[in-house]
Amino acid sequence: MAKLFRFLKPYSSYIGAILVLLFFQAMADLYLPTLMSDIINNGVVNGDSVYIMKIGGFMLLVALGGAVCMISASYLSSRTATGFANDLRKNIFTRAESFSLHEFDKVGTSSMITRTTNDVTQIQQVTVMALRMMIYAPIMAIGGIIMAITKDKQLTWVLAVAIPLLGLVIFFVAKTAIPLFKLMQKKIDKINLVLRENLTGIRVIRAFNRQEDEKVRFEEASIDLTNTAIKVNKMMAVVMPIMMLIMNLTSVSIIWFGGIRIDNGDMQVGDMMAFIQYAMQIMFSFLMLAMMFVLIPRAEASAERINEVLDMEPEIVDPKSADKADKERGYIEFKNVNFSYPGAEQPAIEDITFSARPGETTAIIGGTGSGKSTLISLIPRFYDVQSGSILVDGVDIREMTQENLRSKIGFVPQKAVLFTGTIAENIKYGKEDATDEEVKHASEVAQAADFVSKIKEGYESVIAQGGNNVSGGQKQRLSIARALVRKPEIYIFDDSFSALDFKTDAKLRRALKDETKDATVIIVAQRVSTVMDADRIIVLDEGKIAGIGNHKELLASNEIYREIVSSQLSEEELA
Incomplete structure (x- = not known):
């Protein structure tokens, strides 16, 4: 998929702006739990209403700034992804226009349609997610860990257990999903092929009363895709509850052990509340990355298929310099021409020699x-x-x-x-x-x-x-x-x-x-x-x-x- 990122070059200024906006959004989101901690520790505990209102108002401004950054980043990432998809479609179409009939036969018309539509859509969806989540999530995860350590170093062992468990779940998703998503794209090709044949050959199908047979053929292709999709969704149905269980157990552990530390006078209530929020931010960052890893395998399969088209060198290419004509206009001459279709045992035409002149009809x-x-x-x-x-x-x-x-x-x-x-x-x-x-x-x-x-x-x-x-x-x-x-x-x-x-x-x-x-x-x-x-x-x-x-x-x-x-x-x- 990295090969396709060369088409993102025209959008480098947008991507730079998205990075800056997401950085400020992440800083705002990371700062909010600390402000909440200050309100509890210095305002609520001491009954200082003025302090609560002052810090509360500042929290609203920080939240508003984060919201503006998020909306702006979402708009720019959508513009970038749709422009990127448009450029991809244009390049696939342009490359297809240069193909000989042999190359069309090799790729297949139904597959070309899938690659230009469905596969590009998969890449577009992942690009939007990547520009938002794959930049925002790591900043939040790293920032959250740093901020959690500043609140209480002793409690960070809870995160040291939870994060590797989440990592194992994400690894399992990536490993099992990639082959299934590759398979799904091929099965979408098959459905397109059957559907295209049915629509173009409807007269023949009706003439021979084969409607029921074609229904069965389409149903088989559709069920085949459905079964593969169900496998993927079953896997996701198991994965998501496991991830939520890990997150909830992490929260319970922080409250349990944080309560003990508060009771011993080693930690303040506000710091524990902030720590829980930072832990949730870290876990949600990993959840975002997990969602990305669900989409990336399918996009990777789509990217391979798109690259296959873009990397395919046309057999018929123009010469660097064209020769000038030295005979009358329209004169055609075949000299010992031979041609075989790929994989054919016998030549389609062999040793063809003749000429055709202007003003003449050759049949x-x-x-x-x-x-x-x-x-x-x-x-x-x-x-x-x-x-x-x-x-x-x-x-x-x-x-x-x-x-x-x-x-x-x-x-x-x-x-x-x-x-x-x-x-x-x-x-x-x-x-x-x-x-x-x-x-x-x-x-x-x-x-x-x-x-x-x-x-x-x-x-x-x-x-x-x-x-x-x-x-x-x-x-x-x-x-x-x-x-x-x-x-x-x-x-x-x-x-x-x-x-x-x-x-x-x-x-x-x-x-x-x-x-x-x-x-x-x-x-x-x-x-x-x-x-x-x-x-x-x-x-x-x-x-x-x-x-x-x-x-x-x-x-x-x-x-x-x-x-x-x-x-x-x-x-x-x-x-």
Whole structure:
């Protein structure tokens, strides 16, 4: 957790002020029992009302000063902790933004959400407590011991027995709680995972009538977390009464032995009363530290998980100096490219070599699992090639900054993703400063203008979370419009026409021809009708290129392409 304290640097002035305020609060709290002792010894015993009123008024001023210091310290510690948590969340999010898809797979989406929310909250809570208790409690404990000794040295042996007993209880809490709290965070991850799968996969769950099975799965994850939490709380339920018992026995012992000393004339009543208060202050200081030690193990587990994200070095990083392009804009070249997913026995794609030029359409077709989506995911560097190279505009993409590379690409993913906001905002996601005319033109080319015009609010209509208030085909068309408004050098369509009917598909491809005539277009498709007119068709089979050519050439020479075509088109259409 200490590693995360580097993010507290901007708040060093606040922390300095908190230290000063807590010191004065502790001094005020430590001074009050001595003043009370003076009132009893010099005022009450002698019946001096003036003295009682004078010292009593001074006690009120000291108490008021302590209260002001406490309120100010609480305010500053809350500001510091919330600012610290905000910086942590920002850094986790920024680091996550730089991760490749492989790193996301390694950490897990549900775990990333837990780390950014629940884990940061744990750290925030401990920081507030630490700024208040871990500074105040030691001052009170040390100060209390010193003041107790000044009142009566003989009685301090009672504290010499009680404090080590409290220390043993705190040690037991720390030792047993740390593993349980680490386990709890993992089990919160599990609940998040199950919940996320249920919410995103609700249609499939209902379609297969698996609601009861999913309820059982969630209940198992929830009960698992509950049982661990009960273990921790059982431990705390035993610990707190033990600590209170030690504190009460300490009070009884002080009164018992203090009474004997008063009877012998070795101690005054006021001093014994002050000693009891100092003993309670010392014990409560240890109680505060015990509470901290309850929270610290959980925060430590959270800190480890946060550090795991912050210390994870992104696999894909920008070069220190980017090379300049030496070829035409939009030119793509694959040279002997190989790529395997981590832990896979077989490469996803192997020895891929081809080029795609501006003004041309390159289509990629092949069976399920042939590596089509993997191949095009390498162009924007969602993953890095393991061997070989990919060149854009004559420059190896590893020698370009990710921002520069991706600014050249208009990418339409296989699964259309829309964000909460208006239709216009979703289209402008491709180009933030796009004009209304550009937005309308892009949606017209993408064949989205018709359905947008029928909606009451038009382009200002709000898209629900995940685009759940539009159909699959409408999502795809808006995703295509988002790429078109960017006017990039390279268009990548990853099976982006699958949800469109044949008529809309044909109209869209015709409109795209004029819109993308100066750009490089790469289309991944399952439909033969979508790729028939491409200048170049690449046939993939088990991650390897099985053939390159146009529709007629491949139909005449490539068996795999012929099988794909014959499975989709009739004999008349083939002729």
